[in-house]
Amino acid sequence: MTAALEVAVARRIGEFDLDVAFTVESGIAVLFGPSGAGKSLTLSLIAGLIRPDTGTVLINGRTVTDCARRIHVSTQDRRIGMVFQDGVLLPHRSVLDNVALAVRQGGGRRERRAIARSWLERVGAEGLADRRPGSLSGGQRQRAALARGLAGEPALVLLDEPLSALDSAVRAELRQLIREVIVSSGVPAVLVTHDAEEAEEIGDEIIVYDDGRVVGRRSVERPTPPRTRGNAPPESGVSP
Amino acid sequence: MTALVPHSWLNTLGIPPWVWDPLSVSLRAAFEATIVVAVVGIALGYVLAKGRFPGRGAIETFFSLPMALPPTVVGYYLLTRLGGPGPIRNAEVSLFGHPLTFTFTGIVIAQIVESFPYCVRFSRAAIAGVDPRFEQAARAMGLPQWRIALLVTLPLARRGIVAGVAMAFGRALGDFGATMIVSGSVPMATTISIALYNAVAYGPHHQAMVLALVQLGVAFAILFGVSRLGKVRPW
Amino acid sequence: MKRKVSPAWSLGGKQKVAVIVVAVLAGFGLGFEVAHLFGGSIAYWGVVSGPFLLTLRVALPATLLAGVAGIASGYVLAKGRFPGRNLLETVGSLPIILPPTVIGYYLLEALSPGTPVGGFVTRVVGHELVYNVTGCIICSTVAAYPFCLRAARASIEGVDPRIEQAARTMGLPSWRVALVVTLPLARRGIAAGLTIGCARALGEYGATLMVGGDINGKTRTLSLAILDSFTTPERNAMLLILVLMGITAMTGVGLLGRTRT
Numbered sequence: 001m002t003a004a005l006e007v008a009v010a011r012r013i014g015e016f017d018l019d020v021a022f023t024v025e026s027g028i029a030v031l032f033g034p035s036g037a038g039k040s041l042t043l044s045l046i047a048g049l050i051r052p053d054t055g056t057v058l059i060n061g062r063t064v065t066d067c068a069r070r071i072h073v074s075t076q077d078r079r080i081g082m083v084f085q086d087g088v089l090l091p092h093r094s095v096l097d098n099v100a101l102a103v104r105q106g107g108g109r110r111e112r113r114a115i116a117r118s119w120l121e122r123v124g125a126e127g128l129a130d131r132r133p134g135s136l137s138g139g140q141r142q143r144a145a146l147a148r149g150l151a152g153e154p155a156l157v158l159l160d161e162p163l164s165a166l167d168s169a170v171r172a173e174l175r176q177l178i179r180e181v182i183v184s185s186g187v188p189a190v191l192v193t194h195d196a197e198e199a200e201e202i203g204d205e206i207i208v209y210d211d212g213r214v215v216g217r218r219s220v221e222r223p224t225p226p227r228t229r230g231n232a233p234p235e236s237g238v239s240p
Numbered sequence: 241m242t243a244l245v246p247h248s249w250l251n252t253l254g255i256p257p258w259v260w261d262p263l264s265v266s267l268r269a270a271f272e273a274t275i276v277v278a279v280v281g282i283a284l285g286y287v288l289a290k291g292r293f294p295g296r297g298a299i300e301t302f303f304s305l306p307m308a309l310p311p312t313v314v315g316y317y318l319l320t321r322l323g324g325p326g327p328i329r330n331a332e333v334s335l336f337g338h339p340l341t342f343t344f345t346g347i348v349i350a351q352i353v354e355s356f357p358y359c360v361r362f363s364r365a366a367i368a369g370v371d372p373r374f375e376q377a378a379r380a381m382g383l384p385q386w387r388i389a390l391l392v393t394l395p396l397a398r399r400g401i402v403a404g405v406a407m408a409f410g411r412a413l414g415d416f417g418a419t420m421i422v423s424g425s426v427p428m429a430t431t432i433s434i435a436l437y438n439a440v441a442y443g444p445h446h447q448a449m450v451l452a453l454v455q456l457g458v459a460f461a462i463l464f465g466v467s468r469l470g471k472v473r474p475w
Numbered sequence: 476m477k478r479k480v481s482p483a484w485s486l487g488g489k490q491k492v493a494v495i496v497v498a499v500l501a502g503f504g505l506g507f508e509v510a511h512l513f514g515g516s517i518a519y520w521g522v523v524s525g526p527f528l529l530t531l532r533v534a535l536p537a538t539l540l541a542g543v544a545g546i547a548s549g550y551v552l553a554k555g556r557f558p559g560r561n562l563l564e565t566v567g568s569l570p571i572i573l574p575p576t577v578i579g580y581y582l583l584e585a586l587s588p589g590t591p592v593g594g595f596v597t598r599v600v601g602h603e604l605v606y607n608v609t610g611c612i613i614c615s616t617v618a619a620y621p622f623c624l625r626a627a628r629a630s631i632e633g634v635d636p637r638i639e640q641a642a643r644t645m646g647l648p649s650w651r652v653a654l655v656v657t658l659p660l661a662r663r664g665i666a667a668g669l670t671i672g673c674a675r676a677l678g679e680y681g682a683t684l685m686v687g688g689d690i691n692g693k694t695r696t697l698s699l700a701i702l703d704s705f706t707t708p709e710r711n712a713m714l715l716i717l718v719l720m721g722i723t724a725m726t727g728v729g730l731l732g733r734t735r736t
Binding site: 301310312313415437452459462 | 561562564565568569571573574575576577579580581583674677678679680681685697698699701702705714717721722724725728730
């Protein structure tokens with residue numbers, strides 16, 4: 001089975017030096033470590049928002065970055081989904097519009113909006129469809145951001161500290177939701193956090209970061225294997 | 241120029257023709273000029289904000305020059321390039337049948353040149369000020385660059401862009417030196433600022449007073465509107 | 476994620492000042508030189524030097540006045556907490572888009588001895604303010620003021636308030652905080668405002684024409700002189716001077732605006 005993600009990159013910014021390599025076969029991998037360790041930078045490199053100095057990135061067996069062979073697929077073409085720490089939803093459009101923009105398949109506008117609506121339901125935010133992002137609470141906003149990140153049927157979803165800006169009660173509530181929705185959709189994921197509880201609850205694997213390096217890796221024990229119902233098995237994310 | 245509104249209406253409203261005629265010339269010219277400036281200026285502002293090519297600073301400096309040059313210099317170059325012998329004049333004659341100096345179109349061109357820098361600078365500042373994460377999120381969603389520009393970048397920058405267009409319009413309305421040199425005081429093409437100059441130099445004093453007050457009011461209204469749009473400062 | 480700043484643009488602070496000073500001197504120097512060249516003979520140079528020196532006599536004091544007034548009022552607007560702040564800035568910004576003939580008209584009303592206000596002002600000041608250099612200086616000051624004001628306010632507002640708070644905890648009184656902390660930290664924006672204000676002062680035409688009277692030798696600045704010498708060779712020299720100054724000014728503004736990330 002092709003690995004969901006293979007990363008081996010190095011990048012220097014100012015005084016900071018990142019050099020990491022790891023493979024995620026499937027499921028949810030958590031990049032865990034203190035602030036400034038290079039976790040978010042790694043995510044940006046995987047997404048193609050920044051180029052590494054050297055190295056390669058393969059998503060689902062497809063080479064999207066290869067410095068030696070001068071390959072760099074643009075972010076738009078990587079079939080990824082991203083969830084940011086404070087949502088970064090377009091403030092001048094409704095929540096439904098925001099999610100619908102991410103939907104890649106679907107014949108016409110009506111279909112795309114219907115798909116968007118179903119994703120909002122899955123994250124428990126169907127009542128927010130016509131609201132503006134500015135009027136949402138933190139928890140509501142991150143639900144919408146999660147829907148947007150998954151609505152495009154990505155081959156890989158990247159979450160950059162999605163719960164760090166929320167207060168602890170809301171965080172606890174959403175941890176379960178994130179795991180459940182991602183697992184049921186079958187999309188592999190990489191999540192960045194500095195919160196140990198979050199890492200344990202959401203991740204299948206924890207990759208430990210410190211000062212620009214991977215210093216450890218372990219699996220998370222789960223009582224039951226994750227159920228895979230819903231959209232598509234991981235391989236369908238392969239692009240032509 | 242007076243065909244816009246019949247004089248009888250104006251008389252009932254109490255607006256004398258010596259106010260309305262030059263005012264309508266100025267408004268029409270400024271309107272046409274601003275449309276051109278807005279389209280080209282916003283596009284150029286986008287390129288300057290997003291582009292990473294050498295000479296970017298030089299291009300912005302070049303297009304900002306009319307702000308730093310006396311209107312007589314701008315007027316001189318317009319007059320000699322548009323009216324004096326050369327490729328531009330030839331193009332005008334083939335397109336319009338006559339050179340554009342001393343015509344209404346000449347006024348519009350002078351206003352375009354003088355007001356262009358405002359639109360470009362405000363737009364560039366506004367677009368460059370958009371939080372890059374919005375565009376990153378849009379890229380992750382798979383949107384192509386042109387859709388990102390239309391759906392994300394420009395809407396988020398709209399306040400600054402509108403302010404730039406408003407300033408350009410105001411500047412076009414308020415132009416005097418360049419307009420006067422390119423088009424003179426041809427009666428069919430007398431702007432309100434030139435009319436004021438004539439009134440101060442030759443005409444009745446009360447006309448000057450009214451013309452000045454009208455322009456003051458318009459300028460104040462435009463600047464007030466811009467100030468409501470919030471903090472956008474390109475210099 | 477921060478974008479990397481391309482190293483080609485980041486000159487050190489002192490180097491930038493040096494570049495600007497050199498550019499300004501080069502602009503003036505080149506202007507002189509080329510005026511000589513184009514002029515060819517002493518006679519021509521005589522024609523150009525008059526308006527050129529007059530323009531300097533007008534623009535430099537005007538920039539100084541506008542700068543001081545702009546920085547002071549910009550500081551008040553940036554720090555003050557009174558209603559109508561934005562309204563004051565709007566009024567102060569009027570000369571940017573107000574036609575110069577309107578400015579000239581109101582200045583004439585306010586300054587020429589024939590009018591009620593002007594008569595009073597002339598008596599108070601002691602000598603006439605129209606049809607002489609002083610009138611020109613006033614026109615140029617008005618033209619330059621809004622740029623100095625807006626730039627000063629914006630850059631003073633942009634200063635990190637915590638640095639000022641730290642200075643106050645060190646015991647510095649407010650005026651020293653302003654001089655030692657706020658203004659130095661805001662110097663780039665203020666310099667940009669001064670630069671473009673100077674360019675506007677140099678290039679003022681409409682109001683100067685009305686208030687100064689375009690009197691040859693007395694109030695005929697370069698921008699006015701160009702019209703008078705339209706068809707003569709010395710016109711080229713004048714143009715070159717003004718264009719070089721304009722390029723210098725906008726280049727300076729551009730360099731000052733290069734943001735440090």
